Amino acid sequence: MIETRNVTKIYKLGDTDVIGAKEINLKIEEGEFLSIMGPSGSGKSTLLYLIGGLDKPTSGDVLIDGVNIVEMEERALCEVRRDKIGFIFQEFNLISTLTAIENTLVPLIPMGVSDDGMARGMKLLESFGLKDRIDHLPGQLSGGQQQRVAIARALINEPEIVLADEPTGELDTKSGDELIQLMEKMNRREGVTFIIVTHDPVVSEKTRRTIFLKDGEIVKD
Amino acid sequence: MISRGRTGNMKMRHMAYRNLLGRMFRTILMLLAVAIAVSLFVGLSSLTEGMEDKMGGATESMGEWGCVDAMGEGGGIFYGKLNGDIGRTIDRIPGVRYVVPRVYGMAELKGVELSRPVSAGQISGIMGEAGGIVMEQMVGMMGGTAGKMLEGKGIAELMNSVVLIGIDPTKETIINSYPTKMIEGSIFDSPIGGAIIGKMLADESGLGVGDEVRVAYGGKRRDFNITGIYEVGNPLEDKGIAVSLRDARDLKGMGRNEVSMFRVIPEPHVETGTIGMWIKAKCRGVSIMDQGALMEALGEQIDQFKVYEYIVEAIVILASFGFILIMTMRSIAERTKEIGTLRAIGWQKPDVLKLITMESTAIAIVGTILGIIIGILLPYLFQAMMPIVFPNIPVPPMTELTKITSATIIYAFIIGCTSGIIGGIVPALQASKMSPVDAFRAE
Ligand SMILES: Nc1ncnc2c1ncn2[C@@H]1O[C@H](COP(=O)(O)OP(=O)(O)O)[C@@H](O)[C@H]1O
Ligand SMILES: [Mg+2]
Numbered sequence: 136m137i138e139t140r141n142v143t144k145i146y147k148l149g150d151t152d153v154i155g156a157k158e159i160n161l162k163i164e165e166g167e168f169l170s171i172m173g174p175s176g177s178g179k180s181t182l183l184y185l186i187g188g189l190d191k192p193t194s195g196d197v198l199i200d201g202v203n204i205v206e207m208e209e210r211a212l213c214e215v216r217r218d219k220i221g222f223i224f225q226e227f228n229l230i231s232t233l234t235a236i237e238n239t240l241v242p243l244i245p246m247g248v249s250d251d252g253m254a255r256g257m258k259l260l261e262s263f264g265l266k267d268r269i270d271h272l273p274g275q276l277s278g279g280q281q282q283r284v285a286i287a288r289a290l291i292n293e294p295e296i297v298l299a300d301e302p303t304g305e306l307d308t309k310s311g312d313e314l315i316q317l318m319e320k321m322n323r324r325e326g327v328t329f330i331i332v333t334h335d336p337v338v339s340e341k342t343r344r345t346i347f348l349k350d351g352e353i354v355k356d
Numbered sequence: 357m358i359s360r361g362r363t364g365n366m367k368m369r370h371m372a373y374r375n376l377l378g379r380m381f382r383t384i385l386m387l388l389a390v391a392i393a394v395s396l397f398v399g400l401s402s403l404t405e406g407m408e409d410k411m412g413g414a415t416e417s418m419g420e421w422g423c424v425d426a427m428g429e430g431g432g433i434f435y436g437k438l439n440g441d442i443g444r445t446i447d448r449i450p451g452v453r454y455v456v457p458r459v460y461g462m463a464e465l466k467g468v469e470l471s472r473p474v475s476a477g478q479i480s481g482i483m484g485e486a487g488g489i490v491m492e493q494m495v496g497m498m499g500g501t502a503g504k505m506l507e508g509k510g511i512a513e514l515m516n517s518v519v520l521i522g523i524d525p526t527k528e529t530i531i532n533s534y535p536t537k538m539i540e541g542s543i544f545d546s547p548i549g550g551a552i553i554g555k556m557l558a559d560e561s562g563l564g565v566g567d568e569v570r571v572a573y574g575g576k577r578r579d580f581n582i583t584g585i586y587e588v589g590n591p592l593e594d595k596g597i598a599v600s601l602r603d604a605r606d607l608k609g610m611g612r613n614e615v616s617m618f619r620v621i622p623e624p625h626v627e628t629g630t631i632g633m634w635i636k637a638k639c640r641g642v643s644i645m646d647q648g649a650l651m652e653a654l655g656e657q658i659d660q661f662k663v664y665e666y667i668v669e670a671i672v673i674l675a676s677f678g679f680i681l682i683m684t685m686r687s688i689a690e691r692t693k694e695i696g697t698l699r700a701i702g703w704q705k706p707d708v709l710k711l712i713t714m715e716s717t718a719i720a721i722v723g724t725i726l727g728i729i730i731g732i733l734l735p736y737l738f739q740a741m742m743p744i745v746f747p748n749i750p751v752p753p754m755t756e757l758t759k760i761t762s763a764t765i766i767y768a769f770i771i772g773c774t775s776g777i778i779g780g781i782v783p784a785l786q787a788s789k790m791s792p793v794d795a796f797r798a799e
Binding site: 184187189190209210213214216217218221222224228230231232233236237240241242243244245247248253272288289292 | 366367368371374375377378379693694696697698699700701702703704705707710791792793796
């Protein structure tokens with residue numbers, strides 16, 4: 136479960152303060168399939184990064200399973216990201232020199248890739264329709280295929296939460312649709328919480344809950 | 357296109373390896389940066405080592421003690437003459453331990469082709485001042501006129517010229533010279549018709565123990581039977597032929613009591629300079645070459661050369677270090693997003709550091725090995741390329757002037773590896789410090 140309490144993030148740009156997030160109070164239950172909508176610059180990415188422990192709020196608390204990650208040290212926070220959270224990015228952010236399966240396994244590498252991990256990676260790619268793309272480099276894959284590899288990577292550690300920042304932003308409508316379907320399938324089958332940032336209403340329609348942001352504030356839930 | 361086999365390999369080192377192969381151009385540039393620095397280091401070091409070795413050989417050939425050479429004024433050892441009585445006078449000087457007579461000349465070997473003629477003129481022509489001075493002094497040791505004579509003669513004329521040395525085997529044994537430096541066969545025991553030759557001469561002429569050789573001096577010719585091969589370490593003497601005093605006098609047309617020079621060995625702890633002054637005072641028409649002082653001067657020359665070498669090496673190493681740093685910095689900039697992604701998906705800072713350290717270690721080690729190989733081949737490359745690039749300049753025998761020591765290899769390894777690894781780690785440290793969010797927004 137995720138909970139934010141009065142989370143505010145102010146970026147300092149010289150003398151001016153830029154509000155990234157303002158007094159955000161949210162409760163997201165386990166297994167939710169949720170989207171965050173809002174115009175560009177409304178603070179969607181900021182909120183996602185704060186929830187995911189990539190950035191710290193100026194004030195307020197972020198609780199994951201009742202633990203306040205704002206007070207955590209970098210090392211422990213890194214472990215939370217590794218064990219509980221998966222990330223998906225707009226530009227896929229795959230490692231260009233590694234194959235699909237290798238990219239999928241990257242989160243496991245520092246701890247050592249076990250046979251189980253390897254099997255899980257293969258199974259994920261297979262169930263995402265990438266069985267014959269396993270040894271392809273990102274450059275040899277389409278955008279949709281790359282993003283599916285990124286989802287496999289996000290799920291490899293069996294996280295509770297997957298945070299996706301405009302995952303369909305670089306994809307055509309069809310690939311985008313397929314991708315959201317895939318996420319929904321993983322949400323239903325494995326109970327993984329999905330938080331999807333998007334400014335595409337078609338995407339948000341497919342989620343069960345949508346939060347609207349404007350100027351860093353929640354305007355509708 | 358891409359094999360399925362690699363699916364099973366997923367350790368950090370494989371990832372490092374794949375990153376290196378996947379960015380071939382950058383990898384090759386970094387390898388070259390390390391390799392060039394290391395090869396220049398090895399090349400320069402082997403040149404100084406080689407020079408030092410030759411100088412060391414020259415010192416050794418004069419015996420364990422410093423010595424003073426007394427020779428006829430004006431003519432040097434090749435053309436000067438001394439009366440044998442002078443030897444007795446010198447022997448009575450307090451502090452003199454041994455007086456050893458020698459006859460020197462530049463003779464020609466008939467019917468022999470020397471495969472690799474080496475002349476001082478050639479070397480000083482190419483190696484510039486430092487090398488020239490060193491070689492001049494080596495020639496100087498053989499007598500003042502030798503240098504002039506070498507300049508006067510053309511290279512072609514020098515090709516078959518060797519140093520002819522007339523020796524007294526018993527006295528040479530006492531001062532630990534030729535007879536004790538035999539590497540094959542033995543010293544001649546008859547005072548007529550026996551000869552020993554230097555190792556370089558043996559190598560270049562193909563002459564060996566048991567062979568006959570015809571030596572010409574001026575209009576005279578004499579045949580000698582080679583009884584042994586010596587190696588004293590001095591290139592001029594090692595490319596020479598030693599016969600009895602009597603035979604050498606005969607060839608040169610010297611009188612029965614005449615010699616080219618006396619090598620004077622002082623008692624232990626007696627300065628060669630003091631002995632030199634005594635000889636000057638007691639004997640007229642004698643010129644002195646203080647070998648002890650000369651070797652000291654030569655040593656200073658080498659030290660000077662070493663200072664230049666160290667400066668050049670330092671510049672080379674710093675430049676390559678900077679290059680490696682810039683290359684890694686650039687690659688980090690390219691990879692900032694990648695590093696941010698790794699951090700976002702749970703890689704700790706040390707994990708990221710480990711990956712980049714592995715990459716730069718691999719580059720450092722491979723680049724260093726490559727550099728050492730190139731450094732060893734450098735003299736050969738130089739010798740092969742010189743005639744193509746500068747057809748008119750004679751090529752110095754670089755392969756003979758250089759010497760690779762294990763110390764050079766070890767230092768090369770340490771320098772190559774540390775600069776390669778540090779050059780990789782410093783920017784990696786910087787990149788791993790960056791917060792993932794900053795890394796994403798860095799575009
Ligand atoms: N590192 C930063 N420094 C300064 N301002 C920032 C930074 N990151 C984001 N912002 C600002 O915070 C606001 C919210 O940004 P962001 O969360 O990226 O919005 P969205 O993802 O909805 O487009 C924007 O006005 C943006 O300019
Ligand atoms: Mg955004």
